[in-house]
Amino acid sequence: MxxxxxxxxxxxxxxxxxxxxxxRGDDEAVVAPKDWLEAARFVRDDADCAMxxxxxxxxxxxxxxxxxxEGPRFDVLVFARSSTKNHRVRLKTRxxxxxxxxxxxxxxxxxxxxxxxxxxxxxxxxxxxxDLRRILMYPEFQGFPLxxxxxxxxxxxxxxxxxxxxxDKLPPFGPDMGQPWSRVDWNERLxxxxxxxxPAIGTQQGQRPSLSKGPEYLPDxxxxxx
Amino acid sequence: MADVRGSGNAIPxxxxxxxxxxxxxxxRLEELLGWARKYSLFxxxxxxxxxxxxxxxxxxxxxxxxxFGAEAPRFSPRxxxxxxxxxxxxxxxxxxxxxxxxxxxxxxYVLAFGTCASCGGFYDNYATVPGIDKIIPVDVYVxxxxxxxxxxxxxLMLLMEKVGRGNRGEGLVAPPREVPAMAKIRKKGTAVYFGxxxxxxxxxxxxxxxxxxxxxxxxxxxxxxxxxxxxxSKDGETSKKSHDDHH
Numbered sequence: 001m002x003x004x005x006x007x008x009x010x011x012x013x014x015x016x017x018x019x020x021x022x023x024r025g026d027d028e029a030v031v032a033p034k035d036w037l038e039a040a041r042f043v044r045d046d047a048d049c050a051m052x053x054x055x056x057x058x059x060x061x062x063x064x065x066x067x068x069x070e071g072p073r074f075d076v077l078v079f080a081r082s083s084t085k086n087h088r089v090r091l092k093t094r095x096x097x098x099x100x101x102x103x104x105x106x107x108x109x110x111x112x113x114x115x116x117x118x119x120x121x122x123x124x125x126x127x128x129x130x131d132l133r134r135i136l137m138y139p140e141f142q143g144f145p146l147x148x149x150x151x152x153x154x155x156x157x158x159x160x161x162x163x164x165x166x167x168d169k170l171p172p173f174g175p176d177m178g179q180p181w182s183r184v185d186w187n188e189r190l191x192x193x194x195x196x197x198x199p200a201i202g203t204q205q206g207q208r209p210s211l212s213k214g215p216e217y218l219p220d221x222x223x224x225x226x
Numbered sequence: 227m228a229d230v231r232g233s234g235n236a237i238p239x240x241x242x243x244x245x246x247x248x249x250x251x252x253x254r255l256e257e258l259l260g261w262a263r264k265y266s267l268f269x270x271x272x273x274x275x276x277x278x279x280x281x282x283x284x285x286x287x288x289x290x291x292x293x294f295g296a297e298a299p300r301f302s303p304r305x306x307x308x309x310x311x312x313x314x315x316x317x318x319x320x321x322x323x324x325x326x327x328x329x330x331x332x333x334x335y336v337l338a339f340g341t342c343a344s345c346g347g348f349y350d351n352y353a354t355v356p357g358i359d360k361i362i363p364v365d366v367y368v369x370x371x372x373x374x375x376x377x378x379x380x381x382l383m384l385l386m387e388k389v390g391r392g393n394r395g396e397g398l399v400a401p402p403r404e405v406p407a408m409a410k411i412r413k414k415g416t417a418v419y420f421g422x423x424x425x426x427x428x429x430x431x432x433x434x435x436x437x438x439x440x441x442x443x444x445x446x447x448x449x450x451x452x453x454x455x456x457x458x459s460k461d462g463e464t465s466k467k468s469h470d471d472h473h
Contacts, residue, residue, distance in 0.1 A: 137353070138318050145352040155352055159320040161360040 003027065005089045008048050013039060021215070028090040036076075036093050037102040043080055043089060044107050051080035051089065054108030057115060059095075059122045061148045065213040072096035074124055075214055078104065078111070095124055103129040121146035152204055256392050263307065263333065264389040265295035267382075270306035272326060275313025277340040277372040289375040294382055303329040308385070309362075314342035315355045327362040337385060338364045338397075339378065341371045364397040373400075 006020050006027050016039065019030040031039045043051040057078045066073035072094040081088040095101050103126040105112040115126045116135040123144035126132055134141065138158060143150055203210045253261075273281055284291050291297045300306040303326045315323055327336065338358055341347040344367040346356035358364060365388060368381035381400035388398065 136318075150352065153350070155317060155354075155356070157320065157355070157360070158317055159324050159361050162363070 005043070005049050005051075005087055008046065009039070009043070009089075012046065013042060026090060027088075028092055030092045030094075033093050033095055033099065033101050036091075037104055037107070039091055040078060040080075040104040040107045043091070048085075049089070050082045050084050053081040053083050054110045054114075055079040055081055055088070057104070057111050057118060059118045059124055059146075060214065061122060061146065062212070062214045063148050064210055066097065068213075070213060072099070074122060076101060076118065076124065080108070097123075100125045100127040102127050103132075105129060120144070123147065148203070148210065257390075260390045260392045264386040267294070267296040267308040267335065267385070267389070268298050268300045268306045269296055269308045269310050270301070270303050270326065270330065271299055271310050271312060272323060273310070273312040274315060274319065275340075275342060277313045277342070280370075280372040280375060280378065281310065281312045281339060284375045284378045289379065291379070291382065294379075294386065296382060303327075304331060306330060307334060309334065309336045310339055311336065311343040311358050312339040314347065314349055315358055315361075316353050317355055318353075320355050320361050323358065324361050333389075333394075335365045335385060335389065336362055337381060338367045339381075340373055341369060343367075344369060347371060359397060365394075367397055367399045369399060 006029060009029050010017050016031055016035040017029050018032060021028045043049040060075040061073065063073060065071050074095045075092055076095050077090055077092045079090050101124060103115055113135060115129055116132060118124050119132055120134040120136055121144055141156055283289055285297060309327060309330060338344040342349060343358050346354050355361060366381045366385045368378050370377050377400055384398050384400055
């Protein structure tokens with residue numbers, strides 16, 4: 001559907017498009033962080049792309065990729081759509097921990113809050129953002145909860161829990177009533193069992209590797225235009 | 227009035243103080259107050275999530291919570307007796323919930339509606355309070371995701387029983403109802419299966435032990451005709467202690 005967009009991007013931006021993919025019809029173009037703003041502006045302004053609809057901006061954390069020296073830690077993605085041509089594209093870039101990415105709120109104003117959310121959840125900073133502060137979590141919150149190394153059972157209560165006996169008890173009823181599964185898992189392990197219901201807990205406990213370091217993008221693997 | 231005293235957790239004695247032609251009833255003041263309170267639980271609905279749909283069903287004409295005198299919502303905590311916490315409470319909301327609870331005048335009661343309010347449900351994460359009892363005392367937990375209106379009414383009746391006794395002890399869990407469809411998904415190797423095994427083991431451990439308060443209440447509800455007024459004085463020491471715990 002939006003093959004044309006990918007081709008147009010490649011033709012116009014040339015070497016700035018590091019890689020493309022079209023897994024199950026979802027077209028994607030990877031750019032370097034320094035070309036992020038330019039690529040976003042191009043897909044909005046170019047007459048053939050006309051991506052006037054900002055859908056979402058989000059991020060993915062691959063900590064093992066950075067540990068093994070295979071690339072920067074985070075993927076940042078923006079999803080854009082054209083309401084006149086009814087096609088969509090996903091732009092992606094890789095950002096290292098601590099590096100700032102250019103804000104694209106000047107391209108799509110709606111990206112402003114999405115960038116705040118990414119900052120809130122992953123701690124990725126956006127240069128030239130007008131108001132970069134937490135949007136969902138409270139200001140007292142320490143750390144970034146959607147990073148894979150945020151302890152999975154860690155909470156930071158605003159109201160201290162009551163100091164009575166048995167406050168850490170398991171829920172007062174069984175799994176038929178929606179007892180949380182990770183606590184079943186946790187409790188099972190405390191009693192010497194080997195149930196692995198929550199992959200995320202297992203990963204953080206070092207019992208299993210994480211599922212993915214993200215897709216490989218090497219320049220020589222870039223598929224040429226057909 | 228010596229014979230109406232219950233002992234410990236035993237089933238309350240059922241002494242009916244006849245009215246009728248005589249034109250008067252004798253009882254103790256706190257029993258009378260408890261009886262009056264339990265039929266006028268003005269509610270403060272703290273509705274945050276999908277359980278709200280079932281809450282509306284309970285409040286609507288079909289299930290008609292007005293039968294229990296608990297239908298009148300008061301949107302000021304100062305005018306309400308019963309705080310319905312319906313749905314997931316996030317850490318960020320916790321101060322508001324705490325404040326609403328603190329603004330209610332005594333005697334005040336809290337009903338945790340659904341699994342999220344009771345224990346956080348499957349939101350076992352950085353953002354969610356794992357049960358409102360971490361923040362405020364809870365009188366009755368109603369399990370379910372969301373609970374059926376019948377389960378909510380079970381919980382409400384349990385609460386009324388508690389209010390009538392003037393007892394502010396430990397939180398009660400509305401007795402769960404077996405759902406046949408759930409048996410199908412209890413496949414070996416799933417979390418549900420292991421949870422069931424665990425419950426069975428725990429049940430085996432407590433076999434022969436004294437029945438829980440919830441079980442006793444369930445029995446007593448089944449045995450007692452609705453119209454009867456129960457006279458049951460407080461169990462001095464235990465109820466005093468749990469009252470202190472409560473606040």
